[in-house]
Amino acid sequence: MSNKVADSISREEFFYGHKACAGCGGSLAVRAALKVLGQNAVSVLPAGCMSAVGFNFPQLCFSNNSIISTFAGTASMLTGVEAGLRAKGYKDFTAVGFAGDGGTADIGIQALSGAIDRNDNIIYICYDNEAYMNTGIQKSGLTPFGAKTTTTPAGANIHGNIRPKKNMFEIAAAHDIPYAATASVGYIADFIAKVQKASQIKGTKYIHVIAPCPTGWGIAPDETVNIAREVVDCGLWYLAEYENGEFTLNHKPKEFTDVESYLKKQGRFKHLSDEDIRIINESRDRKWEHINKTFGYKNSL
Amino acid sequence: MSNKVADSISREEFFYGHKACAGCGGSLAVRAALKVLGQNAVSVLPAGCMSAVGFNFPQLCFSNNSIISTFAGTASMLTGVEAGLRAKGYKDFTAVGFAGDGGTADIGIQALSGAIDRNDNIIYICYDNEAYMNTGIQKSGLTPFGAKTTTTPAGANIHGNIRPKKNMFEIAAAHDIPYAATASVGYIADFIAKVQKASQIKGTKYIHVIAPCPTGWGIAPDETVNIAREVVDCGLWYLAEYENGEFTLNHKPKEFTDVESYLKKQGRFKHLSDEDIRIINESRDRKWEHINKTFGYKNSL
Amino acid sequence: MRPHIREKKSFTFTEVPENTSFEAGYLTTVNSGWRSIRPVIDTAKCVGCEQCYLYCPDGVIAIKDGKAVIDYDFCKGCGICAKICKIGAIGMEAERK
Amino acid sequence: MRPHIREKKSFTFTEVPENTSFEAGYLTTVNSGWRSIRPVIDTAKCVGCEQCYLYCPDGVIAIKDGKAVIDYDFCKGCGICAKICKIGAIGMEAERK
Amino acid sequence: MIEILWLGRGGQGAFTAAKLLGAAYTIGADEKYALAFPSFGPERRGAPVRAFTKLDSKPVVDRSQTEKADYIVILDDTLYSPNLRSLLREGGRIVVNSKSAIDGALTFNAEGIAAEHKLPTVNTVMLGLLVGLSGAVSADNAADAIKGYMPTKIQERNIAALRRAAQEVSE
Amino acid sequence: MIEILWLGRGGQGAFTAAKLLGAAYTIGADEKYALAFPSFGPERRGAPVRAFTKLDSKPVVDRSQTEKADYIVILDDTLYSPNLRSLLREGGRIVVNSKSAIDGALTFNAEGIAAEHKLPTVNTVMLGLLVGLSGAVSADNAADAIKGYMPTKIQERNIAALRRAAQEVSE
Amino acid sequence: MKKFLSGNEAFAEGIRLARPQVISAYPITPQTIVVERLSEMVEDGSLTAEYVHVESEHSALSCAIGASAAGARAFTATSSQGLLYMAECLYYAAGGRFPIVMMNADRSTALPWNIYGDQRDSLSQLDSGWIQAYAENAQEALDLALMSYRIAEDKRVSTPYMANLDGFVLTHTYETVDIPTREQADSFLPPYETDNRIDFENPRNMAFSAGPDTNYIFKYKEQEGVLAARKVISETEAAFARTFGRQYTGLTENYLTDDVDYIIVTLGSIAGLCRETADKLRGQGVKAGVVRIRYMRPFPNDEIADVLRNAKAYAVLEKDISFGNEGTVFTNVNSALKKAGAAVNGSNYIGGLGGRNISAADIENIYTDIANGATGVNFIGIGGEDNV
Amino acid sequence: MKKFLSGNEAFAEGIRLARPQVISAYPITPQTIVVERLSEMVEDGSLTAEYVHVESEHSALSCAIGASAAGARAFTATSSQGLLYMAECLYYAAGGRFPIVMMNADRSTALPWNIYGDQRDSLSQLDSGWIQAYAENAQEALDLALMSYRIAEDKRVSTPYMANLDGFVLTHTYETVDIPTREQADSFLPPYETDNRIDFENPRNMAFSAGPDTNYIFKYKEQEGVLAARKVISETEAAFARTFGRQYTGLTENYLTDDVDYIIVTLGSIAGLCRETADKLRGQGVKAGVVRIRYMRPFPNDEIADVLRNAKAYAVLEKDISFGNEGTVFTNVNSALKKAGAAVNGSNYIGGLGGRNISAADIENIYTDIANGATGVNFIGIGGEDNV
């Protein structure tokens, strides 16, 4: 029995022996992307779970050339690596960044925005686990409304995070980037195809992949993939691309699964009131209204 | 003879005696905005021309409470000022930032993005003179394609800046900000109306105003207002708003004036070849295709 | 009141503030020395439409008794007002020579 | 070759690198101690569809002779593979006690 | 000084036990001092972790990890290894949560006790065992520590389990 | 040491003149040293600016602004003020671009000469005047400096204006 | 009330009692617990403050400066990379004389990456114009949190205050801490009043430029402010003792230094083990003593010289190295002695880098070493590999 | 070829000759001219390099680190606020042993804002692990640019190099400069070869973490690298003299110090005026001398102590103050003397803050002062207002 997706990527493992929690969605994203890009990928990872679990001398878990950047410096280091290798005469390589949501949407956005503006020839992958996980689950700009984190505690007075999630995908698109995409580790073939596509485009590419964190989300380790599917199926996340100035939706669930059921599976949302859930449902519907109005459609699943 | 616009704003001057070059568009923008916001405006200005020319002890040119922030810190200081004043019990004030294009689109974008994400109750005004002027006309992320600056020299090999202008307005909009707008000091009534509107909306407001710099653009000081009109008239800039998730165009030139004539008036574009100008024309047309497709229309001039 | 030039211009050791906070709008130097040309209002022509007032980057134009007047202490002679005035009520003249 | 555990695990003063650069993929500790449950492949059932291989966050599954095999040195026992395998060819068993 | 080394996996509450012991020891006592701390590091959920409690009649100033412990308390028998003996002071003891006997260690079916009290983790049970075995703190003080430092709704069950375990070894 | 203070407005090229003078002075000479620098600061176009040239037979180590000048060269007569005399060394001279005479200063219609040579600024004309008056550098060296430091297409006109001005005062 | 708390938690309790009005929070190990606890206090209402989730440390301090400029009491906390990332704002806050309080969890700085406690982060920012205090234990951490605002906001001082806690060994280590009551705290620490703020009656221009003619005067006054803290710290400690019954000892804390031959000068949480070792050596007839530096800025020049000048030898034990020279504390201590004309022999021990343990044996070795006339810069754990 | 150039332009010429492969550029006064000139060289083809318009200084150095990690020769330049904004990356580059060269235009740091030259910016980053050189004039600036890469890239050193030029008085001041030929430069400076880089044959993991067990070894080696620069600087200067005929003098430059009573220790462009003043005083029978510190890191402990120990008194004249203590150079010099057991009397003169002029008279006063036994910290221009 042959698997087309598996055959399309390297059989080698490039992210191996790492110390991520069992069932970590971020490590799945990094692993899969590197199997697409192969041994001439040069990975840049800022401070965050993936670098913390992968680079403890002498336990070094990347088989390809890889380097940790400062927390704010993923994109600027990518720029330097790409320019440096080019200046040295190398042609056949891919400079790829893997940054968390905090490292991307908060402290790293200056450098990311600058790299897109220069149209540097890099791939920037944000593995989004929706909080600062490496430091113990603090709210980031990509923490969704209602989520309990250690800096947005849920109590009688405040029900967790009061702000919606920043839309990094559309922000990247507003830079008129050559290619941007959203993905989820729950739909790994779609993610793999997007990394593949990105690797063939010149200029800056941004891929935003939802990567559940069992530790931070309060789910069992074996639920990572299921929950990563469910967030798409219930419509709180969507799979899409931006290319040549156009948005394309890649997957239109026939009917959304129940948002409440998605939320209540997770420790971080346990406290939500009916009112909170109504707000979340409404904002989902508003988002999809916008998507349906302005996005094209091309199924990729 | 009474002037409705003049009557709608304060008769007081809040930015006076400053050392900006004669005919400086940035100072006109700051002056006009403060006359809208009045004496309870608290201005935050990062490093840049407007702070450099306004705050040399003991020559202090703001009549309202005003403070210089670090270059990267306009928005974060605004956040602190707003939170601090609120914590102290003040209610009737407006925290407003005036940052240059470099201070906004490059080094300041992290803090700006963070403030929008928190939806802090502030107005952020980017006066865009299309380069780092205070340090002597270096390329910023908002320098337009083709412009000669001191770090994008125009010579036989490279014709000035090779990258298009970052679209800060759409980037702010992609954050789903409550209110964003573009303006030009050439159409001061429109700008004033937008500042007025922003002052009545709660949450983060972003206004991007083109403010020609005679020194950096290579024009006579008395040409500032004319050129600020012409950039709109020839379609290289547009007047628009973003509100409630919708884009609205505020001014649709019946026919664009000649782009080449706009460019060739300015020292920074003198060197442009026909081919360069063709590229600029094309990108204008593409932009307007997008605008016509996705923006609503409501004339404000 | 419009900001104006102050008498006290220099500060001794003890007068220098302890922190970086000082009276807003405190002016110790004028800008008249920047001008090589100066705008002159033809009050006969001026209709007080306030366009020049709105567009002056230095805010040095006011309307008094329906006519534009200029604070020459701070006018830099940029000439914007002259170009803005559609009816040509402002002329630019050489400063002195 | 799949990354593997190395013999040399500790580094003396002179062996510590002069800079922060070292051989990629150098592994000195295993992750087997993390497991309290372990995935076990029922080779009779496994059809080699490679879904488990694609979704294992640790990349410890390979397909050999059409069947999934697990590198127990580095498997953490998360159980994702067991849930992914639609035909139930993977069971989770208690590690030891 | 009495030093206790706790072994568990991230999430099993070994450090909570270490902390409760320190709190219990110092409750209401003036000349009793304690330090408690986890092993510091980038360990993730699932990885083995350590925690430490140091109890003394004068302020504890050595903040480094215990090198010779009076008790090693192991919350999960997969973490037991004979090498641990090298970390034991003379006369020290190893206490393991295990259903089967282990040579050179005291084993208890802590999971059984925890299950009886509907607890998902064995940490307070192991604390109870230690309390009973060492006598370093009274079961009452340990119960007070639970009251002071655990969420209200799980206090009762944990206290009951702790007392039950302490009794188990004093019997 | 000879010290020259240049006064102009931003954009009039006072500093360029200061620099050209320094370059001219040191051309091909081993025992001649010069410093040239603008007044530093946030001055904007239109604001009055200063520039300085210091010429000496040994390395110039004092990098501070001239407090007593041998020559004060003023590119725009609106910048002249009698107070400037306090910045003049004994026997020093003030040279002003002006159509009318100024008490205590040498005035020249530099604009006229500049216009003759189709130059938008008077800086090289004023340099020529200084060259002629001071004899600190030869007109040839000053011309060479223009060749070395000005864009090719404006060199000729500037050299001609400079020579013309230098001649004007030697006559 | 006594509680069993970590250094971070104790500090957060102190801050709660100090009633900051604006808190800007950004996570970094090993500081994060502080801002986590504060977020809980704000949620449960035991602290009324604007809690701002900023997007970086530069923004954290920039926001705190803005809040302080608004006249509010501001707090933030950081560590290591975060402290370096906000470096520009450190100088900014100090030069503007904004009495912000910041907790820094002392941690190693990259490269190599390392989350453990050494003091290279804060010691590298000694020149920034901040008061720098180093706590030894959780109780002192809490007490510094309370005293910090009173010292920083004193009109004579008007200087931001950085309280340093050793990463993990102090921040994450639980011990018994006495928490004052709200009433006591309020009686000790008055609300923040200043004219260095936005004022709608009397508008201000703030954080301006000052050219060569006045700039040095601002800098001189800044220096005066930090130096004035010497006096204000001792006044504040006296008032603290009156209210809370715990007496601190100013810029340094001496142990067995009255009749002493060999002194270890150190700072932070390792001091306890040094004292215990000194006790042990005293038992063996060696006249050992300890000087714990509590404040690195203002620097206790006289305090140190007065004690060290009569010893036979001293060692500076620090978790820091200024590459291309020696430990920064050693440099500062040496300068104090040089100025005092004290010729006593000294040497430098660099330990604890990247969290390496400093053991009782290491400390005993230091005493033995200096008794034997050791000099120079020594890295604990490295011997004979090369000349340093 | 001789040219009349500013310090910035001279430095840019030196960098052109050094053939950097990646340049990351961000403007800040008074550094900007350097990156402007380099952009022109790249445009006109006289320099082949990737020229990156970065979005901030943090990105400038982060980009340079990335380029260096790719094995490329990298250059950037900054000043003041920019240096502080990239502080995190300074430590990062040094810890990773990336031999990047950066020019810093020494400038005051906010608050208050001020664009003029003092040395508080670079001196505040002494602990960062960078070699720090201070040029006196434009010729030395150009020569440092050329030597810098050879020193930094030497295998024994592998340390980033910061060349400091006094803002305006050096960066913007024109003087005659001798520009070497391309051939000479190429013969002096070989291309950069390293194994501290991305390598597709031999993949590397870089910029990793190191725990308590090895971290201090990395730090020790980092310290060794900076210290090794002592030897490599002198070797490089010897080779430089052979190729270009100009001989430099290592970490310090002494003037009239053979038979000397009163010495001013200083750094940067003020040294010339100090020497001229010493000459004048010698003419009056006063045995005055000057020690110019050329490198603050590695710090010339022995060089300074050897010269100062025989003097009657010394003054350290610096454009810097470490608030709450004294000038940092003074502290370092004092430590050197303390270690050497040199009891000579010293005092500290803080001048030039925020660009305030230091005049010949000021310098003469310093000599008079120390001859009269002055001590302590003195701010030039401030007297008797308060105790410092």
Ligand SMILES: Cc1ncc(C[n+]2csc(CCOP(=O)(O)OP(=O)(O)O)c2C)c(N)n1
């Ligand atoms: C300047 C700076 N600030 C803070 C940190 C601490 N820090 C390291 S990782 C991390 C969280 C990263 O969060 P995210 O980017 O979402 O990645 P994740 O850990 O969730 O994978 C933080 C705050 C740092 N290393 N550097």
Ligand SMILES: Cc1ncc(C[n+]2csc(CCOP(=O)(O)OP(=O)(O)O)c2C)c(N)n1
């Ligand atoms: C961290 C930092 N980097 C650089 C600078 C130097 N700097 C001050 S103003 C300025 C240019 C500002 O450009 P822009 O924001 O476009 O404003 P403009 O001067 O054009 O008004 C620069 C680069 C600084 N002050 N701080």
Ligand code: SF4
């Ligand atoms: S905390 Fe979350 S993101 Fe981090 S390693 Fe664990 S599962 Fe992955």
Ligand code: SF4
């Ligand atoms: S340089 Fe341009 S932006 Fe700056 S003050 Fe002058 S005109 Fe205004």
Ligand code: SF4
């Ligand atoms: S624009 Fe002309 S008419 Fe109108 S107020 Fe001004 S001067 Fe008068």
Ligand code: SF4
């Ligand atoms: S010349 Fe310029 S500054 Fe003067 S009044 Fe007219 S517009 Fe205003």
Ligand code: SF4
């Ligand atoms: S998913 Fe199941 S059937 Fe498919 S390869 Fe894995 S074990 Fe075999």
Ligand code: SF4
């Ligand atoms: S249990 Fe988890 S780590 Fe182990 S093979 Fe299955 S998916 Fe991979």
Ligand SMILES: [Mg+2]
């Ligand atoms: Mg995250």
Ligand SMILES: [Mg+2]
């Ligand atoms: Mg600008």
